[in-house]
Amino acid sequence: MATKISRVALAKRLAADIPEGAYVNLGIGAPTLVADHIPEGRQIILHTENGMLGMGEAPEADQVDPDLINAGKQAVTAQPGAAFFHHADSFGMMRGGHLDVCVLGAFEVSQAGDLANWSTGAPGAIPAIGGAMDLAIGAKDVYVMTDLLTKDGQPKLVAECSYPLTGVRCVSRVYTDHAIFQVTPHGFAVTERFGDTTHAELESLTGLTLIDATGAAA
Amino acid sequence: MIDKVVPDIAKALSGIGDGSCIMIGGFGRAGQPVDLIDALIDSGVGDLTIVNNNAGNGDVGLARLIGLGRVRKIICSFPRQADSWHFDEKYRAGEIELEIVPQGNLAERIRAAGAGIGAFFTPTGVGTEIAAGKEQRTIDGKEYILEYPIHADFALIQAFRGDQLGNLVYRRTARNFGPIMATAAKVTIAQVDEVVEVGALDPEAIVTPGLFVDRVVPVGYRPWLDETGAFIGGVDVNGEPLTTEGEDA
Numbered sequence: 001m002a003t004k005i006s007r008v009a010l011a012k013r014l015a016a017d018i019p020e021g022a023y024v025n026l027g028i029g030a031p032t033l034v035a036d037h038i039p040e041g042r043q044i045i046l047h048t049e050n051g052m053l054g055m056g057e058a059p060e061a062d063q064v065d066p067d068l069i070n071a072g073k074q075a076v077t078a079q080p081g082a083a084f085f086h087h088a089d090s091f092g093m094m095r096g097g098h099l100d101v102c103v104l105g106a107f108e109v110s111q112a113g114d115l116a117n118w119s120t121g122a123p124g125a126i127p128a129i130g131g132a133m134d135l136a137i138g139a140k141d142v143y144v145m146t147d148l149l150t151k152d153g154q155p156k157l158v159a160e161c162s163y164p165l166t167g168v169r170c171v172s173r174v175y176t177d178h179a180i181f182q183v184t185p186h187g188f189a190v191t192e193r194f195g196d197t198t199h200a201e202l203e204s205l206t207g208l209t210l211i212d213a214t215g216a217a218a
Numbered sequence: 219m220i221d222k223v224v225p226d227i228a229k230a231l232s233g234i235g236d237g238s239c240i241m242i243g244g245f246g247r248a249g250q251p252v253d254l255i256d257a258l259i260d261s262g263v264g265d266l267t268i269v270n271n272n273a274g275n276g277d278v279g280l281a282r283l284i285g286l287g288r289v290r291k292i293i294c295s296f297p298r299q300a301d302s303w304h305f306d307e308k309y310r311a312g313e314i315e316l317e318i319v320p321q322g323n324l325a326e327r328i329r330a331a332g333a334g335i336g337a338f339f340t341p342t343g344v345g346t347e348i349a350a351g352k353e354q355r356t357i358d359g360k361e362y363i364l365e366y367p368i369h370a371d372f373a374l375i376q377a378f379r380g381d382q383l384g385n386l387v388y389r390r391t392a393r394n395f396g397p398i399m400a401t402a403a404k405v406t407i408a409q410v411d412e413v414v415e416v417g418a419l420d421p422e423a424i425v426t427p428g429l430f431v432d433r434v435v436p437v438g439y440r441p442w443l444d445e446t447g448a449f450i451g452g453v454d455v456n457g458e459p460l461t462t463e464g465e466d467a
Contacts, residue, residue, distance in 0.1 A: 048391070049321065049322075050245045050248070050391050050394055051245075051391050051393055051394050052390075052391055061460060062451045062452055062460065063449075063451050064451065064453060064454055064455055064460075065390065065442065065449050065451070066247055066248060066440075066442065066453060066454075066455050066456060066457040067248050067249075067389045067390040067391060067392040068248075068390045068391055069245075069246060069247075069248050069391055069455060070391075073245075073246040073247075073248075073455070074455065075454075075455045078390070084388070084390055084391060084393055085393070086325075086393050086394065086395070086396065086397040086398055086425075087245075087271075087321070087322075087324075087325035087394050087395050087398060088325040088326055088328070088329035088397075088398045090325070091321065091322030091325050091326065092322075092326075094322060095322055095326075095340065095341065095342060114345075124310075125298075126297060126298040126305075126306060126309055126310075127297075127298070127316075127318050128295075128296045128297055128298040128299075128318075129295055129296065129318055129319075129320050129321070129348070130295050130296035130320075130321050131295070131320070131321040131322065132320070133320040133322075133323075133342050133343050133346060133348065134320055134321060134322030134323070134342045137341050137342055137344070138322075138342075164346065164347050165345055165346045165347075166346065167344075167345070167346070168344060168345035168346075168361075
Protein backbone atom coordinates (compact mmCIF):
# COMPACT_ATOMS: atom_id res chain seq x y z
CA MET A 1 0.00 0.00 0.00
CA ALA A 2 1.13 3.50 -0.77
CA THR A 3 1.93 5.57 2.26
CA LYS A 4 0.82 9.16 2.33
CA ILE A 5 2.26 11.90 4.48
CA SER A 6 0.16 14.38 6.42
CA ARG A 7 -0.62 17.92 5.34
CA VAL A 8 1.63 19.25 8.09
CA ALA A 9 4.51 16.93 7.14
CA LEU A 10 4.11 18.07 3.53
CA ALA A 11 4.17 21.73 4.58
CA LYS A 12 7.37 21.02 6.49
CA ARG A 13 8.93 19.23 3.51
CA LEU A 14 8.05 22.09 1.15
CA ALA A 15 9.31 24.72 3.59
CA ALA A 16 12.69 22.98 3.65
CA ASP A 17 13.07 23.73 -0.09
CA ILE A 18 12.51 27.48 0.24
CA PRO A 19 15.95 29.09 0.18
CA GLU A 20 17.34 31.59 2.67
CA GLY A 21 16.45 35.15 1.75
CA ALA A 22 13.57 34.21 -0.59
CA TYR A 23 10.56 36.46 -1.17
CA VAL A 24 7.56 34.15 -1.02
CA ASN A 25 3.81 34.35 -1.57
CA LEU A 26 1.74 31.61 0.04
CA GLY A 27 -1.71 31.10 -1.50
CA ILE A 28 -4.89 30.85 0.51
CA GLY A 29 -5.65 27.47 2.13
CA ALA A 30 -3.14 24.65 2.68
CA PRO A 31 -0.14 26.68 1.41
CA THR A 32 -0.45 29.05 4.40
CA LEU A 33 0.66 26.10 6.59
CA VAL A 34 4.14 26.42 5.09
CA ALA A 35 4.72 29.64 7.03
CA ASP A 36 4.59 27.71 10.32
CA HIS A 37 7.33 25.30 9.25
CA ILE A 38 10.16 27.45 7.95
CA PRO A 39 13.38 25.90 9.34
CA GLU A 40 14.81 27.61 12.43
CA GLY A 41 17.22 30.40 11.60
CA ARG A 42 16.20 30.71 7.92
CA GLN A 43 14.97 34.16 6.93
CA ILE A 44 12.29 34.38 4.29
CA ILE A 45 10.08 37.39 3.58
CA LEU A 46 6.39 36.72 3.06
CA HIS A 47 4.41 38.74 0.50
CA THR A 48 0.65 39.12 0.75
CA GLU A 49 -0.90 40.47 -2.42
CA ASN A 50 -3.28 42.86 -0.70
CA GLY A 51 -0.20 44.95 -0.02
CA MET A 52 2.55 43.92 2.39
CA LEU A 53 6.02 42.39 2.51
CA GLY A 54 7.18 41.06 5.86
CA MET A 55 3.92 39.45 6.93
CA GLY A 56 4.08 37.89 10.38
CA GLU A 57 2.00 35.32 12.21
CA ALA A 58 -1.57 35.68 13.47
CA PRO A 59 -1.96 38.10 16.40
CA GLU A 60 -3.34 37.41 19.87
CA ALA A 61 -7.12 37.91 19.95
CA ASP A 62 -6.87 41.29 21.69
CA GLN A 63 -4.24 42.49 19.21
CA VAL A 64 -6.31 42.06 16.04
CA ASP A 65 -5.95 45.15 13.86
CA PRO A 66 -8.69 45.27 11.19
CA ASP A 67 -6.36 47.35 8.98
CA LEU A 68 -3.76 44.56 9.00
CA ILE A 69 -4.99 41.51 7.11
CA ASN A 70 -3.73 38.97 4.57
CA ALA A 71 -5.12 38.00 1.17
CA GLY A 72 -7.49 35.56 2.89
CA LYS A 73 -8.78 38.53 4.92
CA GLN A 74 -7.43 36.99 8.14
CA ALA A 75 -5.76 39.10 10.82
CA VAL A 76 -1.95 39.02 10.64
CA THR A 77 0.98 40.94 12.10
CA ALA A 78 3.77 42.95 10.50
CA GLN A 79 7.36 41.89 11.18
CA PRO A 80 10.11 44.45 11.83
CA GLY A 81 11.14 45.74 8.40
CA ALA A 82 7.71 45.17 6.87
CA ALA A 83 6.55 47.42 4.03
CA PHE A 84 3.07 48.39 2.85
CA PHE A 85 2.19 49.28 -0.77
CA HIS A 86 -0.83 49.64 -3.02
CA HIS A 87 -2.36 46.95 -5.22
CA ALA A 88 -0.73 47.98 -8.50
CA ASP A 89 2.74 47.79 -6.90
CA SER A 90 1.85 44.52 -5.22
CA PHE A 91 0.82 42.82 -8.45
CA GLY A 92 3.77 44.46 -10.24
CA MET A 93 5.96 42.52 -7.81
CA MET A 94 4.40 39.31 -9.11
CA ARG A 95 4.02 40.07 -12.79
CA GLY A 96 7.47 41.65 -12.90
CA GLY A 97 9.06 38.42 -11.67
CA HIS A 98 10.35 39.87 -8.41
CA LEU A 99 8.99 37.13 -6.16
CA ASP A 100 11.12 34.00 -5.82
CA VAL A 101 8.52 31.42 -4.86
CA CYS A 102 4.76 31.19 -4.91
CA VAL A 103 2.92 28.23 -3.37
CA LEU A 104 -0.59 27.50 -4.66
CA GLY A 105 -3.33 24.92 -4.37
CA ALA A 106 -4.69 23.13 -7.46
CA PHE A 107 -7.65 21.30 -8.92
CA GLU A 108 -5.42 19.98 -11.71
CA VAL A 109 -1.85 20.32 -12.96
CA SER A 110 -1.00 19.09 -16.46
CA GLN A 111 2.30 17.47 -17.37
CA ALA A 112 3.14 20.61 -19.38
CA GLY A 113 2.82 22.64 -16.17
CA ASP A 114 -0.61 24.14 -16.89
CA LEU A 115 -2.55 24.98 -13.72
CA ALA A 116 -6.30 24.88 -13.08
CA ASN A 117 -7.30 26.15 -9.65
CA TRP A 118 -9.92 28.87 -9.95
CA SER A 119 -13.05 27.25 -11.36
CA THR A 120 -14.51 23.79 -11.70
CA GLY A 121 -16.53 25.13 -14.62
CA ALA A 122 -19.71 23.83 -12.97
CA PRO A 123 -22.84 25.33 -14.54
CA GLY A 124 -24.40 28.08 -12.43
CA ALA A 125 -21.22 28.59 -10.39
CA ILE A 126 -20.36 32.22 -9.75
CA PRO A 127 -16.85 32.84 -11.10
CA ALA A 128 -14.17 34.23 -8.78
CA ILE A 129 -10.57 34.68 -9.87
CA GLY A 130 -8.95 37.03 -7.37
CA GLY A 131 -5.17 36.92 -7.61
CA ALA A 132 -4.96 33.30 -8.85
CA MET A 133 -4.02 34.09 -12.46
CA ASP A 134 -1.46 36.73 -11.46
CA LEU A 135 0.12 34.40 -8.90
CA ALA A 136 0.28 31.52 -11.36
CA ILE A 137 2.42 33.41 -13.83
CA GLY A 138 4.08 35.76 -11.41
CA ALA A 139 6.84 34.08 -9.46
CA LYS A 140 10.19 32.68 -10.59
CA ASP A 141 9.13 29.31 -9.18
CA VAL A 142 5.52 28.24 -8.79
CA TYR A 143 5.08 25.33 -6.40
CA VAL A 144 1.76 23.57 -6.12
CA MET A 145 0.88 21.94 -2.80
CA THR A 146 -1.97 19.47 -3.00
CA ASP A 147 -3.20 15.95 -2.37
CA LEU A 148 -2.34 13.72 -5.31
CA LEU A 149 -5.93 12.52 -5.54
CA THR A 150 -9.29 14.23 -5.19
CA LYS A 151 -11.73 13.05 -2.54
CA ASP A 152 -13.25 10.85 -5.25
CA GLY A 153 -9.87 9.28 -5.99
CA GLN A 154 -9.26 11.08 -9.26
CA PRO A 155 -5.65 12.15 -9.92
CA LYS A 156 -4.92 15.87 -9.89
CA LEU A 157 -1.87 15.32 -12.08
CA VAL A 158 -3.22 14.93 -15.61
CA ALA A 159 -2.14 14.77 -19.25
CA GLU A 160 -4.24 17.85 -19.98
CA CYS A 161 -6.40 19.96 -17.68
CA SER A 162 -10.16 19.58 -18.07
CA TYR A 163 -11.06 22.50 -15.78
CA PRO A 164 -10.70 26.13 -16.90
CA LEU A 165 -7.03 27.14 -16.85
CA THR A 166 -5.50 29.60 -14.42
CA GLY A 167 -2.15 29.75 -16.21
CA VAL A 168 -0.28 28.02 -19.02
CA ARG A 169 3.09 26.24 -18.46
CA CYS A 170 3.53 28.03 -15.16
CA VAL A 171 4.04 25.29 -12.53
CA SER A 172 7.59 24.21 -11.75
CA ARG A 173 7.03 21.62 -9.02
CA VAL A 174 4.14 19.76 -7.38
CA TYR A 175 4.32 18.70 -3.72
CA THR A 176 1.76 16.00 -3.01
CA ASP A 177 1.02 13.69 -0.10
CA HIS A 178 2.52 10.78 -2.12
CA ALA A 179 5.55 12.30 -3.83
CA ILE A 180 7.24 15.39 -5.23
CA PHE A 181 7.02 15.96 -8.98
CA GLN A 182 9.15 18.27 -11.10
CA VAL A 183 7.63 19.56 -14.34
CA THR A 184 10.06 18.83 -17.19
CA PRO A 185 9.88 19.21 -20.99
CA HIS A 186 9.26 15.45 -21.06
CA GLY A 187 6.50 15.33 -18.44
CA PHE A 188 6.48 14.83 -14.67
CA ALA A 189 9.68 13.63 -13.03
CA VAL A 190 9.33 12.07 -9.58
CA THR A 191 12.11 13.52 -7.43
CA GLU A 192 11.07 12.07 -4.08
CA ARG A 193 8.59 9.43 -2.96
CA PHE A 194 7.10 9.35 0.52
CA GLY A 195 6.86 6.23 2.71
CA ASP A 196 6.77 2.98 0.79
CA THR A 197 5.13 4.49 -2.29
CA THR A 198 6.58 2.91 -5.43
CA HIS A 199 7.10 4.41 -8.87
CA ALA A 200 4.67 1.87 -10.35
CA GLU A 201 1.99 2.90 -7.85
CA LEU A 202 2.37 6.57 -8.79
CA GLU A 203 2.02 5.69 -12.48
CA SER A 204 -1.02 3.59 -11.71
CA LEU A 205 -2.66 6.32 -9.59
CA THR A 206 -2.06 9.06 -12.17
CA GLY A 207 -2.34 7.03 -15.36
CA LEU A 208 0.74 8.87 -16.59
CA THR A 209 4.19 7.77 -17.66
CA LEU A 210 6.48 9.32 -15.07
CA ILE A 211 10.23 9.84 -15.09
CA ASP A 212 12.00 8.34 -12.10
CA ALA A 213 14.40 11.03 -10.92
CA THR A 214 14.68 9.89 -7.33
CA GLY A 215 18.22 8.66 -7.95
CA ALA A 216 19.34 12.07 -9.25
CA ALA A 217 21.22 14.39 -6.94
CA ALA A 218 18.83 16.79 -5.24
CA MET B 219 -7.12 79.33 -0.50
CA ILE B 220 -7.51 75.64 -1.29
CA ASP B 221 -9.69 73.78 1.18
CA LYS B 222 -10.94 70.39 0.03
CA VAL B 223 -12.45 69.46 3.38
CA VAL B 224 -16.21 68.86 3.16
CA PRO B 225 -17.53 68.02 6.63
CA ASP B 226 -21.08 67.36 5.39
CA ILE B 227 -20.95 63.86 3.95
CA ALA B 228 -24.07 64.29 1.80
CA LYS B 229 -22.59 67.44 0.21
CA ALA B 230 -19.33 65.57 -0.35
CA LEU B 231 -21.17 63.18 -2.67
CA SER B 232 -22.78 65.91 -4.76
CA GLY B 233 -22.73 65.26 -8.47
CA ILE B 234 -23.18 61.50 -8.17
CA GLY B 235 -26.28 60.60 -10.11
CA ASP B 236 -28.09 57.64 -11.61
CA GLY B 237 -25.84 55.77 -14.01
CA SER B 238 -22.54 56.96 -12.51
CA CYS B 239 -19.46 54.74 -12.63
CA ILE B 240 -17.97 54.63 -9.14
CA MET B 241 -14.76 53.05 -7.89
CA ILE B 242 -14.99 51.96 -4.26
CA GLY B 243 -11.76 51.23 -2.41
CA GLY B 244 -11.12 48.48 0.08
CA PHE B 245 -10.10 44.83 0.20
CA GLY B 246 -12.66 43.11 2.39
CA ARG B 247 -13.33 45.46 5.27
CA ALA B 248 -9.85 47.04 5.26
CA GLY B 249 -9.93 50.37 3.45
CA GLN B 250 -13.63 50.18 2.63
CA PRO B 251 -15.10 53.71 2.87
CA VAL B 252 -18.16 52.56 4.81
CA ASP B 253 -19.39 56.03 5.77
CA LEU B 254 -19.27 57.23 2.16
CA ILE B 255 -21.09 54.10 0.99
CA ASP B 256 -23.81 54.59 3.61
CA ALA B 257 -24.23 58.18 2.44
CA LEU B 258 -24.34 56.98 -1.18
CA ILE B 259 -27.15 54.60 -0.23
CA ASP B 260 -29.01 57.42 1.57
CA SER B 261 -28.71 59.61 -1.53
CA GLY B 262 -30.94 57.16 -3.39
CA VAL B 263 -28.91 56.95 -6.62
CA GLY B 264 -29.12 53.81 -8.73
CA ASP B 265 -28.21 52.17 -12.05
CA LEU B 266 -24.59 52.39 -10.91
CA THR B 267 -21.49 50.71 -12.29
CA ILE B 268 -19.23 49.79 -9.36
CA VAL B 269 -15.54 48.92 -9.48
CA ASN B 270 -14.30 47.06 -6.37
CA ASN B 271 -12.18 43.99 -5.70
CA ASN B 272 -15.15 42.10 -4.28
CA ALA B 273 -18.93 42.31 -4.49
CA GLY B 274 -19.81 43.06 -0.91
CA ASN B 275 -19.63 41.18 2.38
CA GLY B 276 -22.46 40.61 4.85
CA ASP B 277 -25.31 43.12 4.92
CA VAL B 278 -23.44 46.42 5.12
CA GLY B 279 -21.63 48.82 2.81
CA LEU B 280 -21.30 47.62 -0.79
CA ALA B 281 -23.34 44.48 -0.02
CA ARG B 282 -26.26 46.65 1.09
CA LEU B 283 -25.95 48.86 -1.99
CA ILE B 284 -26.19 45.73 -4.15
CA GLY B 285 -28.99 44.23 -2.05
CA LEU B 286 -31.06 47.38 -2.58
CA GLY B 287 -30.79 46.93 -6.34
CA ARG B 288 -28.80 50.10 -6.95
CA VAL B 289 -25.99 48.44 -8.89
CA ARG B 290 -26.46 47.64 -12.59
CA LYS B 291 -22.95 46.33 -13.22
CA ILE B 292 -19.96 45.38 -11.11
CA ILE B 293 -16.36 45.11 -12.27
CA CYS B 294 -14.40 43.00 -9.77
CA SER B 295 -11.99 40.10 -9.32
CA PHE B 296 -13.57 38.01 -6.59
CA PRO B 297 -17.35 38.32 -6.19
CA ARG B 298 -18.13 34.92 -4.65
CA GLN B 299 -17.42 34.70 -0.94
CA ALA B 300 -18.98 32.97 2.03
CA ASP B 301 -20.86 36.16 2.92
CA SER B 302 -21.64 37.60 -0.54
CA TRP B 303 -25.31 36.53 -0.45
CA HIS B 304 -26.69 39.84 -1.75
CA PHE B 305 -24.53 39.69 -4.87
CA ASP B 306 -25.17 35.95 -5.31
CA GLU B 307 -28.93 36.48 -5.27
CA LYS B 308 -28.87 39.36 -7.76
CA TYR B 309 -26.44 37.52 -10.04
CA ARG B 310 -28.49 34.32 -10.11
CA ALA B 311 -31.63 36.36 -10.80
CA GLY B 312 -29.85 38.01 -13.74
CA GLU B 313 -30.29 41.42 -12.12
CA ILE B 314 -26.63 42.43 -12.05
CA GLU B 315 -24.03 42.39 -14.78
CA LEU B 316 -20.57 41.03 -13.85
CA GLU B 317 -17.25 41.81 -15.50
CA ILE B 318 -14.71 39.56 -13.86
CA VAL B 319 -11.07 40.66 -14.02
CA PRO B 320 -7.96 39.02 -12.52
CA GLN B 321 -6.95 41.09 -9.50
CA GLY B 322 -3.62 42.30 -10.89
CA ASN B 323 -5.20 43.24 -14.22
CA LEU B 324 -7.91 45.10 -12.30
CA ALA B 325 -5.28 47.06 -10.37
CA GLU B 326 -3.22 47.77 -13.48
CA ARG B 327 -6.26 48.84 -15.53
CA ILE B 328 -7.09 51.33 -12.78
CA ARG B 329 -3.47 52.49 -12.58
CA ALA B 330 -3.31 52.83 -16.38
CA ALA B 331 -6.42 55.04 -16.40
CA GLY B 332 -4.85 57.39 -13.87
CA ALA B 333 -1.52 57.44 -15.67
CA GLY B 334 -2.89 58.24 -19.12
CA ILE B 335 -2.04 54.88 -20.65
CA GLY B 336 -4.23 53.92 -23.63
CA ALA B 337 -3.94 50.16 -23.14
CA PHE B 338 -1.28 47.66 -22.09
CA PHE B 339 -0.13 44.11 -22.80
CA THR B 340 -0.15 41.78 -19.79
CA PRO B 341 0.83 38.10 -19.44
CA THR B 342 -1.88 37.48 -16.81
CA GLY B 343 -4.75 35.48 -18.27
CA VAL B 344 -2.95 34.26 -21.43
CA GLY B 345 -4.38 30.88 -22.46
CA THR B 346 -7.40 31.20 -20.14
CA GLU B 347 -11.06 32.11 -20.61
CA ILE B 348 -10.14 35.70 -19.76
CA ALA B 349 -8.18 35.99 -23.02
CA ALA B 350 -11.22 35.20 -25.21
CA GLY B 351 -11.76 37.92 -27.81
CA LYS B 352 -8.75 39.92 -26.71
CA GLU B 353 -5.86 40.98 -28.91
CA GLN B 354 -2.83 38.78 -28.26
CA ARG B 355 0.77 39.53 -29.13
CA THR B 356 4.13 37.80 -28.80
CA ILE B 357 6.77 40.18 -27.45
CA ASP B 358 10.33 38.91 -27.04
CA GLY B 359 9.02 35.36 -27.24
CA LYS B 360 6.44 35.78 -24.51
CA GLU B 361 2.64 35.91 -24.93
CA TYR B 362 0.56 38.89 -23.78
CA ILE B 363 -3.05 40.03 -24.02
CA LEU B 364 -4.25 43.59 -24.47
CA GLU B 365 -6.15 45.18 -21.60
CA TYR B 366 -7.76 48.62 -21.49
CA PRO B 367 -7.88 51.13 -18.65
CA ILE B 368 -10.88 51.54 -16.36
CA HIS B 369 -11.96 55.16 -15.86
CA ALA B 370 -14.58 56.23 -13.34
CA ASP B 371 -16.73 59.27 -12.70
CA PHE B 372 -16.11 59.08 -8.96
CA ALA B 373 -13.77 57.25 -6.59
CA LEU B 374 -14.79 56.70 -2.97
CA ILE B 375 -11.80 55.74 -0.86
CA GLN B 376 -10.74 55.54 2.78
CA ALA B 377 -7.48 56.98 4.09
CA PHE B 378 -6.12 57.45 7.59
CA ARG B 379 -5.29 61.14 7.61
CA GLY B 380 -5.69 63.98 5.15
CA ASP B 381 -5.22 67.74 4.98
CA GLN B 382 -6.99 70.68 3.33
CA LEU B 383 -4.89 70.20 0.18
CA GLY B 384 -6.13 66.62 -0.15
CA ASN B 385 -2.82 64.97 0.72
CA LEU B 386 -3.45 61.49 2.13
CA VAL B 387 -1.72 58.85 4.18
CA TYR B 388 -3.13 55.37 4.70
CA ARG B 389 -2.92 52.81 7.46
CA ARG B 390 -1.30 49.40 6.91
CA THR B 391 -3.06 47.05 4.46
CA ALA B 392 -6.06 49.41 4.30
CA ARG B 393 -4.05 51.23 1.62
CA ASN B 394 -4.83 48.57 -1.05
CA PHE B 395 -6.79 50.21 -3.93
CA GLY B 396 -6.95 53.76 -2.50
CA PRO B 397 -3.87 55.31 -4.14
CA ILE B 398 -4.65 53.99 -7.64
CA MET B 399 -8.41 54.65 -7.56
CA ALA B 400 -7.68 58.22 -6.47
CA THR B 401 -5.90 58.76 -9.79
CA ALA B 402 -8.47 57.13 -12.07
CA ALA B 403 -11.69 59.05 -11.37
CA LYS B 404 -12.88 62.48 -12.45
CA VAL B 405 -13.80 63.23 -8.83
CA THR B 406 -12.07 61.53 -5.89
CA ILE B 407 -13.71 61.63 -2.48
CA ALA B 408 -11.72 60.40 0.51
CA GLN B 409 -13.08 59.71 3.96
CA VAL B 410 -10.38 60.07 6.61
CA ASP B 411 -10.21 59.44 10.32
CA GLU B 412 -8.81 62.85 10.88
CA VAL B 413 -8.01 66.08 9.02
CA VAL B 414 -4.67 67.55 10.09
CA GLU B 415 -3.14 70.99 9.53
CA VAL B 416 -1.41 71.64 6.21
CA GLY B 417 2.24 70.88 6.85
CA ALA B 418 1.55 68.28 9.53
CA LEU B 419 1.93 65.36 7.13
CA ASP B 420 5.56 64.52 6.37
CA PRO B 421 6.04 65.31 2.63
CA GLU B 422 8.33 62.27 2.38
CA ALA B 423 5.55 60.02 3.63
CA ILE B 424 2.51 61.33 1.73
CA VAL B 425 1.15 58.44 -0.33
CA THR B 426 -1.52 60.22 -2.37
CA PRO B 427 -0.61 63.81 -3.29
CA GLY B 428 -3.53 66.23 -2.99
CA LEU B 429 -3.68 66.80 -6.73
CA PHE B 430 -5.52 63.48 -7.06
CA VAL B 431 -8.10 64.27 -4.38
CA ASP B 432 -11.12 66.57 -4.70
CA ARG B 433 -12.97 66.21 -1.41
CA VAL B 434 -11.87 65.10 2.05
CA VAL B 435 -14.48 64.02 4.58
CA PRO B 436 -13.46 63.60 8.24
CA VAL B 437 -15.45 60.76 9.84
CA GLY B 438 -13.79 60.43 13.24
CA TYR B 439 -11.70 57.84 15.01
CA ARG B 440 -12.14 54.12 14.90
CA PRO B 441 -12.61 52.19 18.17
CA TRP B 442 -9.32 50.29 17.97
CA LEU B 443 -7.15 53.41 17.81
CA ASP B 444 -6.43 55.90 20.56
CA GLU B 445 -6.47 59.67 20.00
CA THR B 446 -2.89 59.63 18.66
CA GLY B 447 -3.73 56.93 16.13
CA ALA B 448 -1.86 54.25 18.07
CA PHE B 449 -3.37 50.78 18.04
CA ILE B 450 -5.10 49.78 21.27
CA GLY B 451 -6.82 46.56 20.18
CA GLY B 452 -9.93 44.98 21.55
CA VAL B 453 -11.77 44.36 18.28
CA ASP B 454 -12.13 41.56 15.76
CA VAL B 455 -11.06 41.71 12.13
CA ASN B 456 -14.32 43.46 11.21
CA GLY B 457 -13.72 46.15 13.81
CA GLU B 458 -16.45 44.79 16.11
CA PRO B 459 -15.70 44.78 19.85
CA LEU B 460 -14.45 41.45 21.21
CA THR B 461 -17.08 39.51 23.13
CA THR B 462 -16.46 39.95 26.83
CA GLU B 463 -16.21 36.80 28.88
CA GLY B 464 -19.53 35.75 30.36
CA GLU B 465 -21.48 37.84 27.89
CA ASP B 466 -23.83 36.14 25.47
CA ALA B 467 -22.40 36.07 21.97
